[in-house]
Every structure is written in C-alpha cells, then in structure tokens.
Amino acid sequence: MIRWFRRKKEDVGTQEKEVNQEPTLEAPEPEEQEQLPGHVEAREEERATETVGEEAVPAGAEPQEEPSDARGESVEETRDGEPEETEEGAERGRFFSRLRQRLHKSRERLADRVDRLVLGKKTIDAQVMDELEEILITSDLGVPATQLLLDRVSDRVQRKELQDPARLREVLRQEITQILSVDAPAFDPSTTRPFVIMVIGVNGVGKTTTIGKLAHRIKCSGLSPLLVAGDTFRAAAIEQLERWGERIHVPVVRQKSGADPSAVAFDALDAAQARGADVVIVDTAGRMHTKVNLMEELKKVHRVIQKKMPTAPHEILLVLDATTGQNAISQARVFREAMNITGLILTKLDGTAKGGVIVPICHELQLPVRFIGIGEGMEDLRPFDPREFAEALL
Ligand SMILES: Nc1nc2c(ncn2[C@@H]2O[C@H](COP(=O)(O)OP(=O)(O)OP(=O)(O)O)[C@@H](O)[C@H]2O)c(=O)[nH]1
Numbered sequence: 001m002i003r004w005f006r007r008k009k010e011d012v013g014t015q016e017k018e019v020n021q022e023p024t025l026e027a028p029e030p031e032e033q034e035q036l037p038g039h040v041e042a043r044e045e046e047r048a049t050e051t052v053g054e055e056a057v058p059a060g061a062e063p064q065e066e067p068s069d070a071r072g073e074s075v076e077e078t079r080d081g082e083p084e085e086t087e088e089g090a091e092r093g094r095f096f097s098r099l100r101q102r103l104h105k106s107r108e109r110l111a112d113r114v115d116r117l118v119l120g121k122k123t124i125d126a127q128v129m130d131e132l133e134e135i136l137i138t139s140d141l142g143v144p145a146t147q148l149l150l151d152r153v154s155d156r157v158q159r160k161e162l163q164d165p166a167r168l169r170e171v172l173r174q175e176i177t178q179i180l181s182v183d184a185p186a187f188d189p190s191t192t193r194p195f196v197i198m199v200i201g202v203n204g205v206g207k208t209t210t211i212g213k214l215a216h217r218i219k220c221s222g223l224s225p226l227l228v229a230g231d232t233f234r235a236a237a238i239e240q241l242e243r244w245g246e247r248i249h250v251p252v253v254r255q256k257s258g259a260d261p262s263a264v265a266f267d268a269l270d271a272a273q274a275r276g277a278d279v280v281i282v283d284t285a286g287r288m289h290t291k292v293n294l295m296e297e298l299k300k301v302h303r304v305i306q307k308k309m310p311t312a313p314h315e316i317l318l319v320l321d322a323t324t325g326q327n328a329i330s331q332a333r334v335f336r337e338a339m340n341i342t343g344l345i346l347t348k349l350d351g352t353a354k355g356g357v358i359v360p361i362c363h364e365l366q367l368p369v370r371f372i373g374i375g376e377g378m379e380d381l382r383p384f385d386p387r388e389f390a391e392a393l394l
Pocket residue numbers: 036037038039043046058201202203204205206207208209210231237240285286287347348349350351372373374375376380
C-alpha cells in the first residue's frame with residue numbers, strides 16, 4: 001500500500017461515507033470559486049435575460065479562445081499522430097481543440113501536474129507513485145478508480161513495460177480510456193419510431209438546456225424531435241423548454257403548470273404519432289414542490305409511457321452536473337436504485353476542474369456516458385468518446 005494513500009485514505013473515506021450516507025437530491029452547490037450559471041439562486045435572473053434565437057453566453061464565461069486555424073493543434077496533438085487533411089478530419093480537429101479548450105481547468109489539475117511530477121525523473125519509483133496518487137485523488141478520480149489506475153501502472157512497471165517516466169501520462173491516458181469505455185449498446189434514436197427518451201436528474205443540473213441541445217443534434221441528423229414539458233411543477237421550466245423549442249424550431253407538448261406529468265407524457269405520445277415525430281424527449285421535474293416523492297413520480301411517468309408504448313422509454317438518461325464532483329456519484333446511485341438508467345450526460349464540464357469525476361462515475365456505475373455538455377450554446381453537447389475525452393483531459 002502506498003504511503004500517501006494510507007495517510008489520506010481515512011480522510012477521503014470519511015468524506016465519501018458522509019456523501020454516501022446522505023445523498024442529496026437538492027441541486028448541490030458547484031465549486032465555490034466558480035460562478036457558474038448552474039447556481040440555483042442566479043438562475044431565475046438569468047432566465048429573464050435569456051434571448052431566444054441567440055447562442056447563450058455563460059455568465060462570467062471566459063472568451064472562447066478558438067484557434068484561428070482549423071486545428072489549433074500541433075501535429076503531435078493529432079489523435080493518431082498523423083495530420084488529418086480531409087474536411088471531416090479538419091472538422092473533428094476543430095471539435096477536439098474546442099473540447100480541450102473547454103476542459104482546460106480539469107486538464108490543468110491532472111495533465112499539468114503529471115507533467116511536473118515526471119519532470120527530471122529517471123525512474124517510476126515509490127515516491128512518484130505516492131505523488132501520482134495524490135494527483136489522481138485530488139483530481140476527483142475517487143479512491144477506487146485511483147487505486148485501480150495505480151495498480152495498473154505498477155503492473156506495467158513491474159513487467160518492465162513502463163520504465164520511462166515521460167511515458168506515464170500516455171499510459172494513464174490509455175488506462176483511463178479503458179475505464180471510460182463501458183460496454184453498452186450505442187445510442188441510436190433511429191432504431192424505433194417514435195424513439196422515446198426520458199431525461200431525469202435533480203434540478204439545476206442542466207436537464208432542460210441539455211434537452212434543447214440534444215433535440216438540436218437530433219434535428220440536424222435528419223430526424224424530427226418533439227419535446228415534452230414534463231416538469232409541470234415549475235412554470236418557468238415549461239417556459240424555458242418552450243423557448244428552446246422556438247429557438248431550434250421544434251414543437252413542444254405542454255399542459256398548464258401543476259398538471260400531472262404522466263398525463264402530459266401520455267398525451268405527448270399521441271401527439272408524436274399524430275405529427276409523425278421520430279423522437280420524443282420527455283423533460284422531468286428535479287425537485288418536488290408537493291409531498292409526492294420524486295422517484296415515485298418518475299416511476300409513474302415511466303409506467304404510463306410503457307403502457308402506451310411497451311418498448312418505451314428507449315433511453316433513460318440521467319443528467320449530472322460535473323461541477324458537483326463526488327456528489328454527482330451519490331446522485332447517480334440514488335437514481336439508479338429507482339430507475340433503469342441507460343446512460344448518463346455530464347454537464348458543465350467547461351469551467352470546472354472536476355472533469356476527472358467522469359472516471360469514477362464510469363468505473364463504479366458501469367453506465368455509458370452518452371453526451372457531455374461543454375457550454376450553454378446549442379452546439380455545446382457532444383457525443384461522448386472515451387478516447388477523445390481521455391486525450392483532452394490528459
Ligand atoms: N456552463 C455550462 N452551463 C450549462 C451547461 N448545461 C446547462 N448549463 C446551465 O445550467 C443552468 C441550469 O440549467 P437548466 O437546464 O435550467 O437545468 P435543469 O436541470 O433543467 O433545472 P430545473 O429546470 O430547475 O430542473 C442554466 O443556466 C444552463 O444554461 C453546460 O454544459 N455548461
């Protein structure tokens with residue numbers, strides 16, 4: 001057992017236990033130093049100033065340092081070591097450099113520290129492993145995933161496959177890619193019609209925004225989406241979804257505030273058939289303003305959808321806010337107890353240093369990350385690619 005790990009395990013274990021004992025389903029506080037728009041108090045005001053039809057600019061967001069050339073990457077930064085010359089390759093390069101730019105805080109916490117750790121070192125000895133452990137834990141990788149990575153690195157060192165400290169980062173990247181590559185069927189809304197997606201998560205994590213972005217992606221792929229305002233407890237949530245609908249020219253099925261969400265979902269499936277919609281995306285409440293238990297309410301919506309269409313919902317996507325770090329894992333545990341989640345969406349990865357949390361989430365839950373949110377704009381939802389993410393992070 002490694003020294004640092006032994007020293008810190010108790011502290012971290014206690015912290016994790018506290019989180020596990022009382023998983024909060026209230027929107028948790030994001031990192032203190034970040035004035036992210038996900039901050040609950042700030043949201044109502046932001047909504048009032050949101051403009052339909054324009055790319056929303058995150059409050060306090062740093063100017064987007066998009067590279068002026070297509071890639072903004074050196075040749076060594078290309079994914080396969082070769083310059084990509086096709087238009088598709090250039091497009092991918094642009095997206096990748098944007099992803100890296102948005103993940104820069106998480107990258108600073110992980111990659112830059114690993115680089116500093118190996119600088120001038122000749123071997124990967126116990127001291128290096130000790131410091132690596134600290135870097136991984138404090139980068140939100142959690143104890144079990146950190147231990148797994150350390151074991152794999154140690155194995156490679158012992159088998160003499162890894163001797164040069166300069167290769168440590170590359171090896172970590174490979175191992176993290178493996179952890180992130182959860183075995184699951186692909187997300188493919190073209191397989192059934194209508195393809196029904198239920199989106200769940202606590203309030204403030206970015207559900208409605210994510211639904212807007214997802215519908216935009218689906219529309220761009222040639223399918224016709226329909227949005228369902230299933231968070232009937234907050235009038236603002238219905239309006240927010242409607243604004244997204246107007247912005248991306250996608251119809252929204254709604255009822256008045258306070259209506260039964262399962263009745264809204266039921267009617268929406270009729271509407272989807274009548275309109276010939278290909279994909280139905282159901283927003284749900286994140287917090288109950290009544291005595292009804294959130295999980296019971298979600299189960300009811302699920303039952304009603306299933307009654308109408310026995311194979312539906314085809315995806316149940318849990319949205320988690322990356323800025324909440326380890327708390328996101330606790331939330332996922334609670335939701336998984338109640339719902340048969342098929343995939344995850346991690347939001348607000350831009351501007352947080354806690355992007356590493358995606359590693360323990362995949363490691364523990366063995367659920368595929370379907371998409372990641374890297375900003376508030378329409379285009380800021382990306383399909384999750386484990387290798388691409390690991391490369392952007394490390
Ligand atoms: N920076 C950033 N902000 C995001 C992202 N996704 C969502 N947000 C912001 O997070 C805030 C909360 O998003 P909502 O979509 O209202 O969250 P919700 O889960 O639907 O919240 P309720 O409607 O209260 O249940 C909004 O200000 C969004 O613009 C993201 O990927 N990056």
